[in-house]
Structure formats: C-alpha cells, structure tokens
Amino acid sequence: METEQTEKEAIRAASAEVSHEFKTLINADDLDSLKQSQHLILGRLQDSNAVLSHFNEYSEHCFSEVSGDFSRNTRLLRSMKSDLDYIFQKLRSMKSRILATYPDAFPDDSTGEVVDRRLDLEIPQLH
Numbered sequence: 001m002e003t004e005q006t007e008k009e010a011i012r013a014a015s016a017e018v019s020h021e022f023k024t025l026i027n028a029d030d031l032d033s034l035k036q037s038q039h040l041i042l043g044r045l046q047d048s049n050a051v052l053s054h055f056n057e058y059s060e061h062c063f064s065e066v067s068g069d070f071s072r073n074t075r076l077l078r079s080m081k082s083d084l085d086y087i088f089q090k091l092r093s094m095k096s097r098i099l100a101t102y103p104d105a106f107p108d109d110s111t112g113e114v115v116d117r118r119l120d121l122e123i124p125q126l127h
Helices: 002-024 028-101
Strands: none
Touching: none
16 A cells, blocks of 8 residues: 555656656747737637638528529520420421432532531530
C-alpha cells in the first residue's frame, strides 16, 4: 500500500515537472497572438457562413419561382419534337410514294439517305 502511494506521488511530481517545463517552452505572447488569430478566423468563417446561408435561401426562392416555367417549357419542347418527328416521317413517306410514282420528280442528289444531324433533346449533352 505504501509503495502504491509513493508511486502515485512520484507520477504526480513527474506530471507537474513536465507541465512546468512545457509551459516554459511556450511564449505567452505567442499564445495570445494565436488565440487572437483563431478568434479572427472564427469571425470570418461565421460571416462567410451567414452570407452563404443567405445566398442559398435566395437561390432556393429563385428556383421555386422558375421551376414551373422550366417544367412547362420542357413539356412543350418535347411535344414539339414529337410533332416534328411525325411531320418529317410523313414527309419521308410522301417523298418515297412520289418517287415510286414519278421517278424523275426529284434531282438525283436529293434522293439519297439524309442523315439526321439534329441534337436529341432526350439525351443530356456534355459540354
């Protein structure tokens, strides 16, 4: 029991000595300067956080105002694309029937296969 007490006292004395030596390694002015810098950085981060929060709220409000228009216009464009695809299909069909009936109706270069170079709006385009 006595050896345990002596051991504990030795550990406390060693801890106190290490703590004292550690304190002498650190300059109090440097420590105060470090604390001041940390408080300055904290203030700037809090200000930035407030600005970003305000911007996010504003962006969310703007998006909610225009999202209905985007959806409506997207549906309109898809409907227009479908209509145009149907029209071009009918035109190709009519052209082939005319060519079958009147082979000389179109110049030779207009009867070749036409490559559709229009962008497909259904597939997202990467830029």
